[in-house]
Amino acid sequence: MSDVTYTGQTPVPPVPEVEEHPHHPFLQHHFEDLGQQHEASTLGMWCFLTTEILFFGGIMLAYWIYRLAYPDAWSVASTLQNTTLGATNTIVLIMSSLTMALAVREAQLGRRLGIVAMLFLTLIFGSCFLGIKMYEYHAHWQEGLFPGSAWHWNENPELAPKIQLFMTFYWGMTGLHALHMIIGAGLLLWFMWRAWKDQFGPEYYGPVEIMGLYWHFVDIVWIFLFPFLYLIHGHKH
Amino acid sequence: MDSATHGTAPDHTPHVHVTPLWVYFVVFAALAAGTILTYLASTVDLGWANTPVALVIACVKGSLVILYFMHAIHSTRLTWVVILGSFLWLGVLFVLTFADYLTRSWAIY
Amino acid sequence: MSTSQTLYDVRFVEPARTRNYLNEDYGFFSWVLTRDHKRIAILYLFSVSIMFVIGGFFAMMMRLELLTPEGDLLTSDTYNKFFTLHGVVMVFFFLIPVIPAVLGNFLLPIMLGAKDLAFPRINLLSWYLYVIAAIIGLVVIISGGVDTGWTFYTPFSTQYSNTHVFGTTFAAFIAGFSSILTGLNFIVTVHRMRAPGLTWYRLPLFVWSMYATAIVQLLATPVLAITLVMLMFERTLGVGFFDPALGGDPVLYQHMFWFYSHPAVYIMILPAMGVASEVVAAFTRKKIFGYKFVAFSSLGIAFLGFLVWAHHLFVAGISVYSAMIFAFLSFAVAVPSAIKVFNWTATLYKASVSWQTPMLYIMGFIGLFTIGGVTGLFLASLGLDIHVTDTYFVVAHFHYVMVGGTVMAYLAGIHYWWPKITGRMYPEWWARLAALLVFVGFNLTFFPQFVLGYLGMPRRYHAYAPEFQVLNVLSTAGASVLALGYALPIVYLVWSLKFGRPAGVNPWGAVGLEWTTSSPPPKENFHHTPVVTWEAYDYPALLEAMGETQNV
Numbered sequence: 001m002s003d004v005t006y007t008g009q010t011p012v013p014p015v016p017e018v019e020e021h022p023h024h025p026f027l028q029h030h031f032e033d034l035g036q037q038h039e040a041s042t043l044g045m046w047c048f049l050t051t052e053i054l055f056f057g058g059i060m061l062a063y064w065i066y067r068l069a070y071p072d073a074w075s076v077a078s079t080l081q082n083t084t085l086g087a088t089n090t091i092v093l094i095m096s097s098l099t100m101a102l103a104v105r106e107a108q109l110g111r112r113l114g115i116v117a118m119l120f121l122t123l124i125f126g127s128c129f130l131g132i133k134m135y136e137y138h139a140h141w142q143e144g145l146f147p148g149s150a151w152h153w154n155e156n157p158e159l160a161p162k163i164q165l166f167m168t169f170y171w172g173m174t175g176l177h178a179l180h181m182i183i184g185a186g187l188l189l190w191f192m193w194r195a196w197k198d199q200f201g202p203e204y205y206g207p208v209e210i211m212g213l214y215w216h217f218v219d220i221v222w223i224f225l226f227p228f229l230y231l232i233h234g235h236k237h
Numbered sequence: 238m239d240s241a242t243h244g245t246a247p248d249h250t251p252h253v254h255v256t257p258l259w260v261y262f263v264v265f266a267a268l269a270a271g272t273i274l275t276y277l278a279s280t281v282d283l284g285w286a287n288t289p290v291a292l293v294i295a296c297v298k299g300s301l302v303i304l305y306f307m308h309a310i311h312s313t314r315l316t317w318v319v320i321l322g323s324f325l326w327l328g329v330l331f332v333l334t335f336a337d338y339l340t341r342s343w344a345i346y
Numbered sequence: 347m348s349t350s351q352t353l354y355d356v357r358f359v360e361p362a363r364t365r366n367y368l369n370e371d372y373g374f375f376s377w378v379l380t381r382d383h384k385r386i387a388i389l390y391l392f393s394v395s396i397m398f399v400i401g402g403f404f405a406m407m408m409r410l411e412l413l414t415p416e417g418d419l420l421t422s423d424t425y426n427k428f429f430t431l432h433g434v435v436m437v438f439f440f441l442i443p444v445i446p447a448v449l450g451n452f453l454l455p456i457m458l459g460a461k462d463l464a465f466p467r468i469n470l471l472s473w474y475l476y477v478i479a480a481i482i483g484l485v486v487i488i489s490g491g492v493d494t495g496w497t498f499y500t501p502f503s504t505q506y507s508n509t510h511v512f513g514t515t516f517a518a519f520i521a522g523f524s525s526i527l528t529g530l531n532f533i534v535t536v537h538r539m540r541a542p543g544l545t546w547y548r549l550p551l552f553v554w555s556m557y558a559t560a561i562v563q564l565l566a567t568p569v570l571a572i573t574l575v576m577l578m579f580e581r582t583l584g585v586g587f588f589d590p591a592l593g594g595d596p597v598l599y600q601h602m603f604w605f606y607s608h609p610a611v612y613i614m615i616l617p618a619m620g621v622a623s624e625v626v627a628a629f630t631r632k633k634i635f636g637y638k639f640v641a642f643s644s645l646g647i648a649f650l651g652f653l654v655w656a657h658h659l660f661v662a663g664i665s666v667y668s669a670m671i672f673a674f675l676s677f678a679v680a681v682p683s684a685i686k687v688f689n690w691t692a693t694l695y696k697a698s699v700s701w702q703t704p705m706l707y708i709m710g711f712i713g714l715f716t717i718g719g720v721t722g723l724f725l726a727s728l729g730l731d732i733h734v735t736d737t738y739f740v741v742a743h744f745h746y747v748m749v750g751g752t753v754m755a756y757l758a759g760i761h762y763w764w765p766k767i768t769g770r771m772y773p774e775w776w777a778r779l780a781a782l783l784v785f786v787g788f789n790l791t792f793f794p795q796f797v798l799g800y801l802g803m804p805r806r807y808h809a810y811a812p813e814f815q816v817l818n819v820l821s822t823a824g825a826s827v828l829a830l831g832y833a834l835p836i837v838y839l840v841w842s843l844k845f846g847r848p849a850g851v852n853p854w855g856a857v858g859l860e861w862t863t864s865s866p867p868p869k870e871n872f873h874h875t876p877v878v879t880w881e882a883y884d885y886p887a888l889l890e891a892m893g894e895t896q897n898v
Contacts, residue, residue, distance in 0.1 A: 030462035031539075032875075033249035039313075040464045040538040046316055047530045050323040051568040057327040058572035058602055062587060064331070065338055065598055073593075083276070090272045098265040101256075101306040108255045148583035161586060162593045168585040172576070203250040209308075216306045220299045226272075227291040231279035315537060326565050329652055333668075334601050337656060340665035 026204055038206040045210040049217045056176070056221050063169045063228065066162075073162030078232035080145060080153075080163075081170070082136055086230040089132050090222060096125030097219040104212045107195070107205035115195040115208065122215065123188045126181055133178055140167075147171065170229050177225060180218045187211055254311045264305045271298045366769070366866040381466035382869055384767075387452035389473050394448060395836070397439035397480060400487075404432035406829065409791075409822040417809035425808035426493035427509065433496025434514060438521045439480055441752055442610060445617035446528055446563070447472070449759045450556045452767060454532060456860045456867060457550050459541025459876040464534040472527040479521035486513040495806065497607070500588035500599045504580040512581055515574045522567045522574075525613070529563030532556055541859070543878035550858055550882060551627075551640055555620025558644035562609045562616070562651065570606035573599065597663050604655035612651040614748055615715070616644055618755030619686055622708050625758050626690050628856035629705040630697035633883035636689040643682035650679040660731050669728055676726035683719055687712060702854075703777040707758035710785045714750025718743055721796065736806075739799025745792045757784065757835065764839065765853045769865045770846030776838045783831030790824025857888050 024034055031037040067074045099121040106114030144152020147168040154160050191211050194200065200208055275294040283290060304310045309320060367384045377385055407428050411419040420428065451469065455462050463469050486492060492514040494503040503511050536557045540549075576587045577599070586592020588599040627634050634640055656664055656672040690712055699705065721743040725731050734740065764772050794817040799805075803814045810818070852861040857880075863872050880887055 028466075030460065030464075030466065035249045035251050036538060038251035040534050042312075043315065043319070043537060044465060044468075044530060044534045046319045047533055047564055050319055050326075051526050051530075051564055053323040053327060053568075054330070054565060055568040055572050057330060058569045058605075059576065061330055061334060062576065062598060062602070065334070065595070066593070068338075070593065087272060087276050091269060094265065094268045094272065097268075097302060097306050098261060101261050102258075104308075105255060105258075105261070108253050147585040161591075165586050165593050168579070168583075168587065172579060176575075202253050205253070206251065213307055216302050219306075220302050223268075223298045223302070224295050227275050227279070227295055231275065231291060323565075326652065330569065330605055333653065333656070333671075334598075334605075336671060337597075337601065337659075337664040337668035340667040342665070 024204060026199065034203055038204075041206045041210055042213075045213045049213060052180075052217060052221075056173070059169070059173055059176070060224070060228075063173070066165060066169070067232075070159075070162040070165070073159045074166055075232050076156070076159060077163045077166035077170075078230060080140075080143075080167075081230045082139070083230045085132055085136055086226055089129050090226045092125050092129045092132070093219050093222050096122045096129065097216050099125060100212045100215045104205065104209050107200045107208040108202055110201040112195060112198050112200075115200060116192055119188050119192045119195060119208075123185060123192070126185050126188065126215075130178060130181055130185070133174065137171075140171075173225055174229070177218065177221050180221070184215050184218055187214070254308070256305070256308070256311075260305060264301050267301055268298050271301075364769075364864055364866075365868060366864060367869045368768075368866050370869045379470075381462070381470055383451050383455055383463050383466065383469055384867065384869075384871075386469050386473050387448050387450075388767075390443065390447040390451060390476070393473070393477060393480060394440055394444050397435055398444075398832075400484075401432055401435035401440055402829065402832070404428045404435065406825065408432065409825040411808055412810070412818045413822050415810050415812045415815050415818075420808055422808050423493060426495075426806070427491035429806055430492050430495050430514075431487055434492070434518065435483065436748075437496055437610070438518050439476075439483065441614045441748055442521075442525055443476060443528070445621065445752070445756055445759065446525075446532070446556060446559055446613075447476070449621065449756070449763065450532065450559075450617060451528070453763065453860055454535060454553065454556055455539070456863065456871050457553050457858060458535065458539055459544055459859050459872065459878060460535065460539040461870045461872075463531045464539055465531050468527050469531055472524045472531070475520050475524035475527070479517045479519075479524065482513060482517040482520065486510045486517065489513070497603060498574075498577060499603075500577065500580070500596045501590070504577060504588060512578055515577055515581075519571055519574045519578075522571050525563050526567045529560035529567075532560035533564065536560075541876050541878055547638065547641075548878060548880070548882050549641075551623035551634060551637070551644075552617075552620035554641040554644045555616045555623070558648040559613050559616040559620075561645075562613050562648050566606045566609035566613070566652070569602060570610075573602040573606070576602075597659065600659050600662055601656065604658045605652075608655040608658065609648075609651045611744075611747070612647055614752045615683075616647060618711065618715075618752045619644065619683075621755045621759040621762070622686075622690060622711055624856075624858070625704045625708040625762055626693050627883045627885075628762065628854050628858075629700040629702065629708075630693055631700075631855070631885045631889070632693055632697050633881075633885060634689060635692035635695075636685075637882060639685055640689050643685045646682035646685075647679065650675065650682065654679050654726075657726055657731075660728060661735050673726050673728050677723060680719060680723055680726075683715075687716055700854075702761075703772070703774060703781055704758040704762035706778060706781045707754050707761065707784075710781070710788075711751060711754040711758065714746055714754065714788070718746025718748075718750055721746065734799050736804055737799035738795040738803045738805055741805050742792045742795035742799060745795070750788055750792070754784065754788075757781070760835070760839070762854070763860070764842070765849030766860055766865050766867070768843055768846070769849050770842045771849050771853060772835075772842045772846060773838050776834060780831050780834035780838075783827055783834065785831075787824050787826070787828030787831050791821050791828055792824070794818070794820045794824075855888070857883050857885055 027034055028037060031040065099118050103115055103118030103122060106118055140146065141150070144150065145167050147164050151164055151167075153163055153167075156163075188211070191208060194207070271294050275291055278290050278294070279287065303320065309316060367382055371380075377389065380386060380389075407420065408425065411417070411425060413419075417425065451463070489510055492507070492509040492511055494507050494509070494511060498511065498515060503515075536549075536553060579585055580587050580589065586594040588594045588596050590596065623634050623640060654672055654676045656668060657676045660669050660673075721739070725734065725740060725743060761772060761777055764770070798814055798817050798821075801814065803810050849865045851864055853865075854861070859872075859876055859878070860867075862876065
């Protein structure tokens with residue numbers, strides 16, 4: 001039944017396995033081939049994104065619990081947001097997702113300069129997003145809308161604590177999102193450098209693809225944050 | 238069946254499925270349109286329907302990003318399981334927590 | 347029945363003379379910068395053992411205090427800190443990582459016929475994160491500790507406690523990422539790195555358990571992470587996520603915290619069940635009865651385990667209707683666990699059992715886990731829970747499953763795979779003595795606590811009514827015996843590294859890929875990638891190859 005014996009196995013002195021073909025420089029030795037490595041990294045990144053979905057999902061749960069409890073406060077608080085800037089940022093981020101997807105495509109086609117250019121554009125759009133966000137944060141700070149001891153909004157004393165709660169979610173959720181974008185921007189720089197060194201091609205484009213997966217995920221979070229935080233005004237529900 | 242080399246070309250390099258350019262631009266246009274749409278919908282008073290409309294548009298946009306930008310449409314079944322599983326688990330978190338809040342007869346609801 | 351070298355024609359080579367993962371490379375940096383999953387497992391073994399001793403110290407102090415009804419050894423504040431630190435250290439730094447990071451890391455690639463996990467550098471990062479978290483935890487302890495309970499309930503933790511809440515929650519946050527990355531690594535490895543021929547139904551049940559555990563780690567831990575982030579925001583900024591005065595709900599904290607912390611207990615027990623399956627199969631020389639049932643029950647426990655968390659909130663102020671739902675689901679989650687126990691029992695039926703130490707621990711495990719699990723059902727019953735919640739009944743319940751369960755199975759696993767990991771056998775009679783001390787000590791410590799809880803002694807109190815003293819004294823006496831039982835393995839296992847009998851490739855005569863490579867294994871695990879053509883636990887083939895007939 002079995003063609004493997006369990007007995008008589010004296011540990012043998014090592015015989016190095018003969019390599020039949022030259023190693024791709026980025027094939028890690030515990031993988032059989034680049035295909036397995038690619039499949040593993042992609043699955044790994046999707047699993048990581050699962051954790052991110054639940055991470056952001058947790059604070060979104062809290063947000064929705066309170067939104068349904070305090071609809072009026074949420075409505076009023078939403079008017080404190082700059083919807084134009086928020087919408088602009090949404091478009092900017094979607095554009096960055098487009099250029100990121102194109103960067104992956106360039107990598108699949110093995111076009112070195114194309115990869116660098118698209119990653120660079122992604123970085124530009126991402127930085128634009130962060131810049132606008134910083135501007136918004138600064139404005140909110142000036143208006144006294146940072147929760148805690150610096151809080152100043154007291155127009156409606158009954159709603160004020162809940163307005164502060166909303167702003168806590170605003171700063172918390174967009175802050176965590178911005179942190180992810182900053183990390184993403186750093187990763188983009190690293191990948192631009194790797195692409196410049198001509199490390200990617202049709203047989204090895206996995207890293208760019210998983211960079212893309214991360215970046216697109218951060219975009220999706222914002223796709224939800226925008227209506228949640230900016231677009232509630234005027235509705236009672 | 239050696240699943241370790243599933244999804245590879247005969248020389249064991251990764252499968253490369255290059256999406257045509259026009260697909261990316263069409264998806265981008267749809268996402269931009271969705272953004273404008275959700276903004277416009279929020280300015281109109283649809284009563285109780287404002288929230289579901291915003292959520293549906295956001296879900297459609299998110300799905301487009303997942304399917305086309307993240308190449309889910311060309312990915313393995315396992316990838317689909319991971320994606321759907323994540324949202325399912327998020328659903329469990331929401332549904333069972335709300336089951337408490339919505340059936341309370343005291344504050345905060 | 348002997349499983350020593352006389353059963354096989356295996357020639358022994360002193361471990362030092364074979365090239366293996368231990369002697370491949372020397373020096374501090376070859377360990378601290380290693381990417382070898384086996385070395386990382388050893389690094390974890392050191393780290394978790396240190397944390398276990400620290401957690402045990404707090405337990406010892408608590409049990410000493412509880413010898414007398416008055417609060418005379420420790421102030422109430424200090425006692426609060428000690429039960430908190432005992433919980434934090436034992437849960438986050440011992441029980442969650444122990445079997446996955448020590449046994450899982452070592453064995454998973456070997457059981458799959460792979461050279462390493464999918465992401466060796468991420469594996470090392472997991473260990474670094476664990477160490478960083480542990481150091482932060484130690485700094486917290488030295489700086490005065492924390493007194494909120496390991497559950498950090500708000501608003502006490504966010505507003506009123508004047509101890510190191512931020513530091514502790516930050517340490518738990520970092521430790522959570524260690525856990526997430528380990529789970530991620532395991533999932534990808536099981537899906538993408540199995541050896542040729544190793545289909546899912548040929549996998550050892552330990553792999554199924556680790557896979558289910560990894561799924562729980564991946565899905566549950568991020569919710570703990572965000573909960574702790576929100577807690578840290580609230581503590582530092584004074585915002586009101588969970589503060590009623592600012593519109594928040596403290597029960598929301600409990601919902602979010604337990605969404606992780608209940609599945610967390612399945613992170614602790616699923617690997618233990620995996621060890622149980624391996625040991626039962628090896629020491630009965632039989633395929634586990636109902637292999638597929640056991641395999642799928644692991645997934646079932648992982649899934650159902652996510653649906654029950656609010657049974658920790660029964661008296662916290664959730665609605666009666668949701669409490670009923672959660673109570674029903676809590677009953678349901680017992681079913682797959684019971685299926686496993688029935689299948690192990692069926693495997694034992696008409697088996698010729700070898701009573702070496704691993705099997706002794708696993709027999710203890712099966713019995714004690716069953717008691718712990720059944721008392722969980724008592725707690726899941728809404729009416730009964732009103733009386734026994736927050737009493738020593740709960741304390742006894744979770745110690746039965748976590749200590750009588752996980753720790754016993756861990757000790758079983760350490761003894762079972764010690765020959766493979768180190769190339770040496772441990773001294774059998776000392777090990778059996780330790781197992782006996784652990785079993786007796788454990789029961790003497792914790793069984794009285796069921797009675798105490800039922801009689802109404804509350805948990806987390808440093809003083810109690812005088813009529814509870816006798817049972818408390820018994821419990822402390824048991825704890826001393828238990829401590830001795832835990833100390834012995836540390837001594838003889840270290841002793842065995844130098845003086846233990848060389849183990850050989852397969853000292854137990856067990857079926858499994860790990861038993862086909864040398865003890866200790868070479869760095870790349872196998873000299874040639876195995877091709878698996880046999881079914882899981884194919885003992886008839888093993889015995890045939892050995893020229894033996896199956897003992898029926």
